[in-house]
Amino acid sequence: AQKITQTQPGMFVQEKEAVTLDCTYDTSDPSYGLFWYKQPSSGEMIFLIYQGSYDQQNATEGRYSLNFQKARKSANLVISASQLGDSAMYFCAMRERSGSGNTPLVFGKGTRLSVIA
């Protein structure tokens, strides 16, 4: 079963508008972390934002915020005031605490965001 689901293969947004990228996850572990990474066309993976399962507040990092709805098991990324440089692939990922301390990230299939001038 998919642990991370990103249902939007592609999204378009007008420059300066806000956009929400969807992510739902599946885990029975009470302790987990949710991450968003950005992958521009050059290929590198850039960490954007983190949300812990016990965090009371939604995470924010500059123009990025994470809309964390624990009961719905969703962790949507909100990008405010989109810029042309935001055009990239965006991956949602999760780490679970169970198992060894060195647990891997599990990634979704990604959403390709295109920002239009």
Place this chain on the structure above:
Amino acid sequence: EPEVTQTPSHQVTQMGQEVILRCVPISNHLYFYWYRQILGQKVEFLVSFYNNEISEKSEIFDDQFSVERPDGSNFTLKIRSTKLEDSAMYFCASSEREGLETQYFGPGTRLLVL
């Protein structure tokens, strides 16, 4: 700002050849990882490494793969006998602590097996 570095950025090899992909994790990080991303697909976990031992490995990480920390700074992934399906982007990542710490990724090595 400290970052993970990887060399080479691109590698082309013949099927059956051995390749070694190199990574220098962030200096105070203790936990290291390799992931791969086949073109157009999602990022997949290969192996995690701590204290000179493999912590976890995926089904992809079979006997043709090995990892090593040959000195205090480098972390390598060796593919003994490359196959066409090994063509992918290979990412090294590191984290400072265990648990739910953020993993920081290197820029990747794009491997093409002919």
